[in-house]
Amino acid sequence: MAGGHAYVLHLDRDSVLHRLPPEVKITAAVAVTLVVVATPRDAFWAFGGYAVLVAVVAALGRIPAGWLARRALVETPFVVLAVALPFVAAGERVTWLGLELSVEGLLGGWNILVKGTLGVLVSLVLAATTTSRDLIVGLDRLRCPQILTQIAMFMVRYLDVLVGEARRMRVARISRGDDPRFLWQVRGFAAGIGALFLRAFERGERVYLAMLSRGYTGRMPPAGTGAASAGQWLLAATVPVAAAGVGVTAVLLS
DSSP: OOSOOOOTTOOOOOSHHHHSOHHHHHHHHHHHHHHHHHSOTTOHHHHHHHHHHHHHHHHHTTOOHHHHHHHGGGGHHHHHHHHHHHHHOOSOEEEETTEEEEHHHHHHHHHHHHHHHHHHHHHHHHHHHSOHHHHHHHHHHTTOOHHHHHHHHHHHHHHHHHHHHHHHHHHHHHHTTOOTTSGGGHHHHHHHHHHHHHHHHHHHHHHHHHHHHTTOOSSOOOOOSOOOOHHHHHHHHHHHHHHHHHHHHHHHHO
């Protein structure tokens, strides 16, 4: 799991968030997301409070707002759904700028949009301050099932290998006169996908046999050292505790 891997969403910065152990960041991110999801949809002010918390954490992690905004476009399909709900939902309707909109659809669309956006932003902050390898280490320290962490570890470790293999196969196809832009050559593209699968399977068999010869018994050695201290857990807990305070207040006032 050493160097040589590209972490697409990770920002190489020196900040307090980057220095925190991954398990505390994962726990805090999950806790904040659960609080956001549990908040009543009509507690509009509460979501503003969550947005401020996310902005403060992003600033502590030295994450540019533009970087977050560009990566958050991944939720565009959910935004389309949220915009369409007021027009297609049933129930009481209101008129706005000549448009007949469903009240239930407006609330439902708002609920999807605001909670989805906050969830995406929390995930992006976690990804920007934690490498893929550290995320797996954190899950392992949190007692995530070994089979899942092992699969994820090998995926991260060999993803670059598979991408390089696919790139070499594509160059070989093009050097032989193939042009994947033409529709009638889709058969060759499909055959290439099948060949890549077979190569990946064979490589996996060789890696597994090599691991067995080195004493692999079905469990990986402990992932990393230096688990989080009590102080680091307390520091990371400040954000979910603050979010929980906002959420409880929203529930009591709703």
